[in-house]
Amino acid sequence: MQLGLSFSDSDVSSFTPLVVLELADDTKAEAITWLLNRIRDKQQNGGAELLVNQLLFPAQDDQKSNPNVFVVGSTLQRLLNGAEDVGLFKEFQDGTMRGFTYANRESFKDFNGDGEGFLSDAECQYIIKHGLDTLRAKNEQHVPGYPKLKLYPGKSVVRRLQSKGVLIQYFPLHNKEDLKRLSFSWYKKFKLSFQPLDDIRHYFGEGLALYFGFLEYFTFALVPMALIGIPYYLFDWEDYDKYVLFAVFNLVWSTVFLEVWKRCSATLAYGWGTLSRKKAFEEPRAGFHGALGFNPVTGREEPVYPSSKRQLRIYLVSVPFVLLCLYLSFYVMMVYFDMEFWAINTYHENPNIATSILLFVPSIIYAVVIEIMNLLYRCAAEFLTDWGEPEILLFNFVNCFASLFYIAFVMQNMVLLRQSLATLLITSQILNQVMEAFLPYWLQRRRNKKVHKRMRRLMGDKELPLLGQVQLETEMNTYLGTFDDYLEQFLLFGYVSLFSCVYPLAAVLVVLNNITEVYSDAFKMCHVFKRPFSEPAANIGVWQLAFETMSIIAVVTNCALIGLSPQVKAYFPESDTQLILIVVAIEHVLLAFKFILAFVIPDVPKHIQVKLAKLDFDSLEALKKRMFITSNTCCSLPKQT
Structure with missing residues (x-):
């Protein structure tokens, strides 16, 4: 099922709905507009860069269905970039499992043409969820229309809206044909x-x-x-x-x-x-909340929860x-x-x-x-x-x-x-x-x-x-x-x-x-x-x-x-x-x-240990090659007098 949708900054005219997002039926219009804009905004601007459209019920609905139900989808390009962001591993041409990168997409076994069908429905929905979960407040003091819903830079938008009952639920949509099979x-x-x-x-x-x-x-x-x-x-x-x-x-x-x-x-x-897959560099879970702190591993600002409060709890x-x-x-x-x-x-x-x-x-x-x-x-x-x-x-x-x-x-x-x-x-x-x-x-x-x-x-x-x-x-x-x-x-x-x-x-x-x-x-x-x-x-x-x-x-x-x-x-x-x-x-x-x-008894079978060792060796060789090229490039640059 395709839904029509127009964007001023995109030539996308339709998308396949993958995720349903339901807000409370009395949600303020300015809050809805703000949230939808954040979902549609570019990633470099702090948005999720996803597609979203409101689901309209018939006018004769005597039971007054919730009007604030939205379906969320994505362009194929955004999904492929998102696969790299979340660190998905896919099968390489040589049979090993490697972290997907958009630059090397042609080297992966099942990537054909523009990549249609390369990602499963579950992976696409996971990427969309990751995009929604990592929506964090920028300079907003509060949720528009809700002065008491305070925000600070780095605060999870989804978590805040859920905790106050503005966002009722969001969930992936079933694919009827796949479910039947x-x-x-x-x-x-x-x-x-x-x-x-x-x-x-x-x-x-x-x-x-x-x-x-x-x-x-x-x-x-x-x-x-x-x-x-x-x-x-x-x-x-x-x-x-x-x-x-x-x-x-x-x-x-x-x-x-x-x-x-x-x-x-x-x-x-x-x-x-x-x-x-390495978990050390994943984003904090959406439900995690606390004061903004510095992660010494990633070098990013992330919410942290004080150890003393955890112990008291x-x-x-x-x-x-x-x-x-x-x-x-x-x-x-x-x-x-x-x-x-x-x-x-x-x-x-x-x-x-x-x-x-x-x-x-x-x-x-x-x-x-x-x-x-x-x-x-x-x-x-x-x-x-x-x-x-x-x-x-x-x-x-x-x-x-x-x-x-x-x-x-x-x-x-x-x-x-x-x-x-x-x-x-x-x-x-x-x-x-x-x-x-x-x-x-x-x-x-x-x-x-x-x-x-x-x-x-x-x-x-x-x-x-x-x-x-x-x-x-x-x-x-x-x-x-x-x-x-x-x-x-x-x-x-x-x-x-x-x-x-x-x-x-x-x-x-x-x-x-x-x-x-x-x-x-x-x-x-x-x-x-x-x-x-x-x-x-x-x-x-x-x-x-x-x-x-x-x-x-x-x-x-x-x-x-x-x-x-x-x-x-x-x-x-x-x-x-x-x-x-x-x-x-x-x-x-x-x-x-x-x-x-x-x-x-080894926890990992021998043949898989060999494949993992081969992957580590290839990664090390690639790193050495990049360092060698960088070193030669620097040496060949003319010295300034």
């Missing part, structure tokens, strides 16, 4: 093959593609655990001594799983051009809040144990079908309460601070695993541990599917029906597909990023690596969950949420450290469970101290083996 190859047909990660990356960007790559890898890696766990559960379960061998296998699996994933992610990231807000939530978590856990003991006593006093079912009720209620508490804590943490991820991770870990640790090492009741783990896994998976997929889909279908009825009433027989699409997508839910998705996989990994030796079917349940998770997550990304902006990523970030930390905890936990097994205790009938010392020694040996294995 992706949906068909991704989730519309059941298959046991790999996901189309390259197509996902082209449409949604590297960050989301890496999440689905990890989800797929994690699911396949769990298959050996599941295949071994089924016969263990069927034939050896009643003899609790048998879980020792399964615990040993669990230890090796958790280490190899993470080390091999680092190699897989490096291979994916290199092919996508994100492995070599941590110790006076984050730490007390986390401690309060942990106290509530432990309190709820003790209430759960009281309910559990009551259910057990009731069953022993009157064993029948009803009381046997009652045995599972406390665990189900506790699992539901855990999910509710996790959700409430997430909302509270986001409200109090913009940086709540570490605290959220800590709270979720304690909230989900504290009761299991208590049952295993304080009560030492393996039967209750198995029952609690099974109930927590099954209940949490059902709740996650309902909350993450079915409920948002049902709500979105209701919104879609209302929007379609309204657009048919307004447009009649007229065909205005872009207008209807924008109206529909503005009312979709906003995807908040991969944090919650990784968090769910992190907790599932914890259930498997920590306690699956006493409940071998844990891996089976997680495999079944992840198979449905692939399809539900794919569906919600395509039809429930607004299309998210592409986020370049070379790996899964801090989640790699989180999973590795969990695997270290798993070593300690599984060694302790082995030490508690009757089979092992039988060898030390008179000396618990000797048993503890031997278990601790074995634990240290396994930890040493784990770190040696992590050191021996």
